[in-house]
Amino acid sequence: MNATGDRLDDAIDQVAQRLIRVAEDDTLAARIANALPDRSPWLLHSWIPRLAITAMLAAGLSYVVLRPFSDRSTDVLRSAVLSSPAVELATAAPEHRTIVEVPLIVHRTTVERSSNVRRTTEDFDRSLAAIAAPLPLALGAVEPSDLPGQSPLIVAPLAIADLPLTAENNVPR
Amino acid sequence: MIRSGGPVKDAAAPSKGEAANPELVRLVALARTGDRAAFGRLLEDHLTAARRVALAAVGQAMDADEAVQDASVAAWTRLDALQDPAAFRGWFMRIVWRKALDRRRSLRSWLDRFGVSSPEDRPMEFSAADPSPDALLISRELEVAIRQVVKALPRKLRDPFLLAASGDHRYEDIAAMLSVPIGTVKWRISEARRMIRMKLERLGHGDPR
Numbered sequence: 060m061n062a063t064g065d066r067l068d069d070a071i072d073q074v075a076q077r078l079i080r081v082a083e084d085d086t087l088a089a090r091i092a093n094a095l096p097d098r099s100p101w102l103l104h105s106w107i108p109r110l111a112i113t114a115m116l117a118a119g120l121s122y123v124v125l126r127p128f129s130d131r132s133t134d135v136l137r138s139a140v141l142s143s144p145a146v147e148l149a150t151a152a153p154e155h156r157t158i159v160e161v162p163l164i165v166h167r168t169t170v171e172r173s174s175n176v177r178r179t180t181e182d183f184d185r186s187l188a189a190i191a192a193p194l195p196l197a198l199g200a201v202e203p204s205d206l207p208g209q210s211p212l213i214v215a216p217l218a219i220a221d222l223p224l225t226a227e228n229n230v231p232r
Numbered sequence: 233m234i235r236s237g238g239p240v241k242d243a244a245a246p247s248k249g250e251a252a253n254p255e256l257v258r259l260v261a262l263a264r265t266g267d268r269a270a271f272g273r274l275l276e277d278h279l280t281a282a283r284r285v286a287l288a289a290v291g292q293a294m295d296a297d298e299a300v301q302d303a304s305v306a307a308w309t310r311l312d313a314l315q316d317p318a319a320f321r322g323w324f325m326r327i328v329w330r331k332a333l334d335r336r337r338s339l340r341s342w343l344d345r346f347g348v349s350s351p352e353d354r355p356m357e358f359s360a361a362d363p364s365p366d367a368l369l370i371s372r373e374l375e376v377a378i379r380q381v382v383k384a385l386p387r388k389l390r391d392p393f394l395l396a397a398s399g400d401h402r403y404e405d406i407a408a409m410l411s412v413p414i415g416t417v418k419w420r421i422s423e424a425r426r427m428i429r430m431k432l433e434r435l436g437h438g439d440p441r
Contacts, residue, residue: 071432073370075397077375078382078397081293
C-alpha cells in the first residue's frame with residue numbers, strides 16, 4: 060500500500076472518530092445520578108419472586124375456598140353436629156322417643172281447563188240404543204225357469220223404516 | 233496488511249483487566265446498597281465511552297444522551313443482576329447499546345410513519361470544532377465524502393466499524409455488544425473499510441494506482 064492509500068486510511072479513521080465524538084459534559088453523570096429512581100432490591104424487580112408470591116396467594120385462597128367442600132371437612136362438620144346436646148340426648152335415650160304422627164294435609168287446587176281447549180268426547184249415556192243386527196239378505200234358489208222370459212226382473216224394494224243412528228257426538232260447551 | 237478498523241484495543245489484553253480494579257468493585261458494591269454517589273462515580277468513569285456507543289447507533293448526540301440516561305436507569309435498577317462486579321463496564325455498554333438500538337428503531341418507525349427523514353438519512357453532525365493538526369490535512373471535501381460513504385454503509389457494517397473507531401472497546405467487547413462472534417466483527421470491520429475505500433475511489437478520492 061502506497062502513501063496515498065495510507066493517507067486515505069488515516070482520513071477514514073479520523074472521520075470515523077469524529078462521527079462518534081461527543082462534547083464534554085461534566086455534569087451529565089451527576090444529573091443522571093440525581094434523576095435515578097429509588098432503588099429497591101433486585102429480587103423485587105425480578106419475576107421469580109413475583110410468581111412465587113402469586114402462587115402462594117393462589118394456593119392459600121384455593122385452600123380456604125375449597126376446604127368446606129372436601130370430605131375431611133364434611134367429617135368435621137358432622138362430628139360437630141353430633142356433639143351437640145340435643146343430638147346426644149336423642150342418641151343416648153332412644154326409649155324416650157315419642158312417635159308423633161304427622162297429620163296429612165292435602166291441599167286441593169281446582170284447575171280450570173282452559174276454554175280454548177275443546178275436546179270432542181262421546182257421551183254414551185245419551186246415545187240411542189244400539190239397533191239389532193239387520194237380517195241377512197237371503198236369496199232363495201232361483202231356477203232358470205222361474206225367471207221371466209222377456210219381462211224385466213223386478214226385485215221388491217228394501218224398505219227400512221226408522222233407521223236409528225249410531226251414537227251422536229256430544230260437544231261440551 | 234489489512235487495517236481492521238481504527239484504534240481498536242488489543243484483543244489480547246487481559247479480558248479480566250477490570251477485575252484488578254478494586255475501586256470499581258468497591259463502587260459497584262456501594263451502588264448495590266443504594267449509594268447514588270457511588271453509582272455516579274461509575275457513570276463518570278464510563279460515560280464518555282457510553283455516549284460514543286450510543287452515538288454510533290443513533291447518530292445524534294441528543295438521542296445518544298437520552299439512550300445513555302435510559303441505560304443508566306436500567307443499570308441502576310438491575311445492578312444486583314450483575315454477576316461479576318468487575319465486568320461492570322462490558323455489562324453497562326451492552327445495556328447502552330440495546331437502549332440505543334431501541335431508540336434507533338423507535339425513531340425510525342416514528343419518522344417513517346410521518347414521512348420524515350430519520351437522523352440516519354440526514355447528514356451526520358459536522359463537528360468542525362477543535363480540529364487536530366492531523367485533521368487539517370484532510371480536505372473538507374474528502375471529509376464530507378467519507379461521512380456520506382460511512383452513512384450509506386449497511387448497519388451491519390457501519391455499527392462495528394464505528395464502535396471500533398471509538399478505540400474504547402476490544403473486539404470481544406464489540407462482539408458481545410452485537411451478539412456476534414469475534415471473527416464476524418473483524419470481517420465486518422474489514423469489509424466496511426473496503427467498501428468505504430471502493431466508494432471513495434469512485435468519487436475520485438481513492439488510491440491513484
